[in-house]
Amino acid sequence: MLSFDFLQRPRFISGPGVINQLGALAKELSATRVLIVSDLGVVAAGLYKKGLDSLEAVGLTCLGFHDLHENPSTDDIEAGVKVAKDFQPDLLVGLGGGSSMDCAKGINFVYSCGGRMQDYWGKGKATSDMLPMIAVPTTAGTGSESQSYALISDSQTHVKMACGDPRAACRVALLDPELTVTQPTRVTALTGIDAMTHALETFVTKDRNAVSLAYSRAAWQYLSHSFSKVLEDPYDLDARSRMQIGACMAGMAIEASMLGAAHALANPLTAHFGIAHGQAVGVMMPAVLRANGRDTHIAELYRTLLVDLGIHVPCDKAGDTLADWFVKHLHMAGLVDRISLLNITETNFDSIKSTLGKAAAAQWTASFNPVIYDASKMERLYESVS
Ligand SMILES: [Fe+2]
Structure with a gap:
């Protein structure tokens, strides 16, 4: 580090x-x-x-x-x-x-x-x-x-x-x-969720280091405190500025430590079904938080991010609690937390989930996730939010 x-x-x-x-x-x-x-x-x-x-x-x-x-x-x-x-x-x-x-x-x-x-x-x-x-x-x-x-x-x-x-x-x-300030609400929602996943993923990657951790944490604080404000009032210039700085700092964190499994799982959804990136990574992030949170070291890091939200839970609840907070904000943004609610029919998804699992495991970003998930685990992560 x-x-x-x-x-x-x-x-x-x-x-x-x-x-x-x-x-x-x-x-x-x-x-x-x-x-x-x-x-x-x-x-x-x-x-x-x-x-x-x-x-x-x-x-x-x-x-x-x-x-x-x-x-x-x-x-x-x-x-x-x-x-x-x-x-x-x-x-x-x-x-x-x-x-x-x-x-x-x-x-x-x-x-x-x-x-x-x-x-x-x-x-x-x-x-x-x-x-x-x-x-x-x-x-x-x-x-x-x-x-x-x-x-x-x-x-x-x-x-x-x-x-x-x-x-x-x-x-x-x-x-x-x-x-x-003039961007459509859906763009604010999709880009804001994407930026938050950048903060969440970079904070725990295998390549995390002193620089990336500082940027990820600051990005998380800016983004998590301002996202609901820009959804409620698109003309809140102070909150807009904080979102912009947070997204920029999360970008610095990506440069320093790369991304993780949520992006690896999201990319095949976009490639196969044309799901917008913010929605694709948004639907997969909670599954990754829950799975990564089973690792004690990662759970401790997640607990730090929860403290920034004013939420205090034991380590073994950190992944699930952070996932629940994230799902609440997905809903607040008008985005969905289930693959079945996307424009993908059940039949389509069932027939392709094994292909998606393999594609996710082969993504470059998957190799930076703090826990390495193989193709069958990636498939189960898709199933967990299907
Ligand atoms: Fe992204």
Whole structure:
């Protein structure tokens, strides 16, 4: 736990209205031509224009790339690289949710280093320096702004590839809570639940260390105390800011210690049934809390997180109690806690659960869970919330 190698890369700037600093920050990075990656929802919400206005106000030439989808694919990256080759940017801005930021990172890999996205699957595969990038998150969820990884789906196999390299890390992350107040309630729910699972999973991974534990714990405190507030009042700017900082810190924790079994179980649900990531990881998190909580050391860590909620229970009740708290917040967010309540028919699920179990056990994130679960145990975890 006391041995680690952690380079904190992005400069973080947080506060209402900091989007207006985007142009000046781009100039600091010697930018002249800026490619802004934002999905169409971000454009429709008027947030893309805020970034564009700030960049154009300081005389920068800008182009938007909007042809990307939720869970960006290798096809999206290819389309973006084509645009970049024509435009020749010297700075990338990922302005939007995790999809926009990950897509910008993916474009950066292929544009800067050549080849195709699949060449960068894994860690440290970049072959040259990459363009500087600024991240401007408009949700409080993935923490992509603080990670050197991009999650890109292979268009052929639908496998989610984690592609990371220290050179892909953003130079600056602008955390402006005003950008998050207009998002639909369901997006607040899905991204907030995802961010909380990041705090919960990183806090106990096998690779947890002094840095990750500090970020996970702080993220948990920010997120767990603010989530219900942003659901009740979307315009509570203080709570929005706390969610954004919490999600960002959870992203730092992922960078330092990776994720766990809930993400390993969630990814096959998304790949096979198109379940939104926040819902998929939300439905599986309680099962993992209950299972991991049978390990005494992990239960002790869970007990620490419960103390942050003002809940005091004996160690042997910690996993179940934390799972119950999480389920309550799933319901509060309008999300479900059973696979049978998702758009999957019983027959479909029964016929595929063995395949899902194998896929979950084979996920990279499964190898970081504090307890290693094989394919049959993963299948039982699916069954426990079916
Ligand atoms: Fe996640």
